[in-house]
Amino acid sequence: MITLPRLRNNSEEVIARLAIRGLDASSMVNEVLTLDEKVRTLKTELEALKAESNANAASIGRLMKEGNVEEANKAKEASAQSKGIIKNLESELTTLESQLKEALVVLPNTPDFSVPTGKNSDDNKIEGVYGTMPEIPENSLPHWDLAKKYDLIDFDLGVKITGAGFPVYKGKGAIIQRALIQFFLNEAGKMGYTEIQPPLMVNSDSAFGTGQLPDKEGQMYYVGEDDLYLIPTAEVPVTNIFRGVLYKSDQFPIKYCGYTPCFRREAGSYGAHVRGLNRLHQFDKVEIVQLVHPDKSYETLTEMSEYVQSLLKKLGLHYRVLLLCGGDMGFTSAKTYDMEVWSPAQKMWLECSSVSNFETYQTHRLECRFKDENGKSQFPHSLNGSALALPRILASILETYQTPEGIVVPEVLRPYTGFDIIK
RNA sequence: GGUGAGGUGGGUGAGUGGCUGAAACCACCAGUUUGCUAAACUGACGAACGGGAAACUGUUCCGGGGGUUCGAAUCCCCCCCUCACCGCCA
Incomplete structure (x- = not known):
């Protein structure tokens, strides 16, 4: 598989090399890059939410230990709310990631520049x-x-x-x-x-x-x-x-x-x-x-x-x-x-x-x-x-x-x- | 095929709900000491992905998947694999 960082940083080169195979990969590469962008945006968003929820869960533990049940219960409610949002984003992310992998896996290896261009x-x-x-x-x-x-x-x-x-x-x-x-x-x-x-x-x-x-x-x-x-x-x-x-x-x-x-x-x-x-x-x-x-x-x-x-x-x-x-x-x-x-x-x-x-x-x-x-x-x-x-x-x-x-x-x-x- | 045990970091292995990304030991790495080697001592020491110019920081990962819970290596369900014994067998 071609690595993602390489596609992000050198997409022109990847396309040029794939052309040696007689393959116009520009739309395939663009699809990968678009999906990659979406995945990363979503990931950032999701991770921020999770960080918040993790911190919240930890504070519940502390409050319970201190015997502050009332505060703890309040925090529990807040936590339950964000849970649903996280779940939705997660399934969205899974879908996007598998689409990304599918798009990536169908790209053949990039020929070395010393390889002659040709069809057969x-x-x-x-x-x-x-x-x-x-x-x-x-x-x-x-x-x-x-x-x-x-x-x-x-x-x-x-x-x-x-x-x-x-x-x-x-x-x-x-x-x-x-x-x-x-x-x-x-x-x-x-x-x-x-x-x-x-x-x-x-x-x-x-x-x-x-x-x-x-x-x-x-x-x-x-x-x-x-x-x-x-x-x-x-x-x-x-x-x-x-x-x-x-x-x-x-x-x-x-x-x-x-x-x-x-x-x-x-x-x-x-x-x-x-x-x-x-x-x-x-x-x-x-x-x-x-x-x-x-x-x-x-x-x-x-x-x-x-x-x-x-x-x-x-x-x-x-x-x-x-x-x-x-x-x-x-x-x-x-x-x-x-x-x-x-x-x-x-x-x-x-x-x-x-x-x-x-x-x-x-x-x-x-x-x-x-x-x-x-x-x-x-x-x-x-x-x-x-x-x-x-x-x-x-x-x-x-x-x-x-x-x-x-x-x-x-x-x-x-x-x-x-x-x-x-x- | 049957029965039982088990799958935790490079390895061995502890860990039954929050203080555990994870004790301890070994290996590896850096340093100190020693004439070299060895030994001893000190320190560092998992990975992937994301954010950031960087310092740094977030998320995920304890065989895989699902569930319970505010919170899971830890509880429940399914699957896979390994090992031992039995059965069968080149």
Whole structure:
């Protein structure tokens, strides 16, 4: 959530930044400011009344103690009168405050000024293309055919057991999944990330804290009986570790990583572009999360983006880095880099990581603060990134490393797989 | 699912209607002393929101919501959560 003091003091800047998303927020911002003004006026009025009534109640106590019952009873009558007025003002205030919150919560995060203006993915900026375009033979197969040929993934079986988008990994297919997870976790560990195994279901407070609610309600699987959501990413449970905590500035940076399955309803996506491993309802991902001092967050964003790229390099995959334009960024992000891996058989780029700086947007919702050097409490900045999402990486590996003899396992994975070729 | 106990400040924990935003202890912070460290002593020490140029000041908060009362951490009702034991169980 955007903080109120910021909206009061820098509303022009907030509007200018939101314009980067292609959003004209001026009327939304004005609504917030109008409501805020009303809330404050009413609050002042109400508090004065309450102060008076509190003082009165205290004096009744004194009079009773002194045995001055007559005076006390007079004061009681006066008190009873103001009670009704206070009650009315209070309910008015509650209404205004919830209106204010509703108006505030629908404002997305403000993009950093370095984010390109734009409406959709066409306006993203290509920051760089790395590795070499793999040359694969004419008769090369897309990953879903390779998965079938070598019996690595059974999509039909997943349909039988659960439904479309829930593949079954088998044999070496399962092992290479496990190898990737372990490789990613070990690499993150080397970089100082503490490994977390979080719950795979979260309550609505957590879903709100990271911004999945109310924005992406329909994208999460919901267990109504217990009022819990299946996590769409480890970001949700891991970032919620910070919820309601007051840190000290010398504790930063806090670095967590975690592997989890992720569950996404992906309502409304059908067709060829969701074929094979391209888009699933359940998939595996290793996530990295950091909580840092506000002065450091953009430095950290670069560091995290470079770390994610180092994984792609070690796997020997061809990839590119995009700086997302305002319109293509997530609701809660201030700046996002996407990494896309090349799928040589499909001849298309597949998003496999998204690294974002949320600035104070999440920490404000999470009520996560820290005491700065002057003892003032401030919101730290939170960041996260996929490092990495498995399915599209696997798709790219299968297609990139296919040979007439079989699929060659990238060298860095061999210690984890125990085999170097899939035949 | 059953029974019982309990949810108070960073932590432990006292507090059954006004003198309690809250004892005491611990931790943290500042200072004094000591050659350093440790120890001892002294002091400060919850948060959010509002008013004020500031000094300062007001309101709210003792799991959440509602009620009783002039006045609630304290009494009543509902809900949530935690713990223990039992039941079931990977």
